[in-house]
Amino acid sequence: MSIFSVLFLAGSLVLATGSAAAARGGDPFDEYRGGPVEKDFEYDDSNDKKWSESAAELPPLPREDGLLQVKLDRLPAGMTAFMDTRSLQLDPADGVYRFWLVIRSRSGSYNASFEGLRCETREFKVYGYGNPQRSPPVHRADQPSWQPVGKPREGTYRAELMQTLLCDHWGKPEPRQQVIDVLRGLARYHAPVAESEEL
Numbered sequence: 001m002s003i004f005s006v007l008f009l010a011g012s013l014v015l016a017t018g019s020a021a022a023a024r025g026g027d028p029f030d031e032y033r034g035g036p037v038e039k040d041f042e043y044d045d046s047n048d049k050k051w052s053e054s055a056a057e058l059p060p061l062p063r064e065d066g067l068l069q070v071k072l073d074r075l076p077a078g079m080t081a082f083m084d085t086r087s088l089q090l091d092p093a094d095g096v097y098r099f100w101l102v103i104r105s106r107s108g109s110y111n112a113s114f115e116g117l118r119c120e121t122r123e124f125k126v127y128g129y130g131n132p133q134r135s136p137p138v139h140r141a142d143q144p145s146w147q148p149v150g151k152p153r154e155g156t157y158r159a160e161l162m163q164t165l166l167c168d169h170w171g172k173p174e175p176r177q178q179v180i181d182v183l184r185g186l187a188r189y190h191a192p193v194a195e196s197e198e199l
Helices: 003-023 157-166 176-183
Strands: 067-070 079-084 096-105 110-118 123-130 138-140
Touching: 067 176, 110 157, 157 176
Parallel strands: none
Antiparallel strands: 067 079, 079 096, 096 110, 110 123, 123 138
């Protein structure tokens, strides 16, 4: 068979394949490209696991020997913050840090709040309040809800607490032991990121 005959037969085969595919209404080269490409792709999130908050119980007021000072620049003048290391817990189920935070003034006033901070969404929630001079000393907050912490430059100490101690710069909670080490002076606080890089 001559070379011209071979080329003629090959060309006829390609044309026949293309004609058959065209008759089916498809691209003749789909089978070589792995099938047609979907132009309109919509992500189906029906199988994604929805976030669910764990139940939070109010622990007793913290003892003095469990309080460690927290360095916060955004507190009002004359105020000092302390975190209770015994109640400080990172819930593995919902990723929320919960703890007693005690704020004292130079005059001796005492205010405690049991709070939750969620690094992923930069939100906080106050579950209850405490004061040893009241009866009962601990009471649950009315209709607690998640609220945005704002940004450190806006003057919120919770945002500073989240950014410099409890969360990393990618919005993930720091390990509990690392947080305690920072409070004990065994590790450093995170340096505040630039405003343009804030979470």
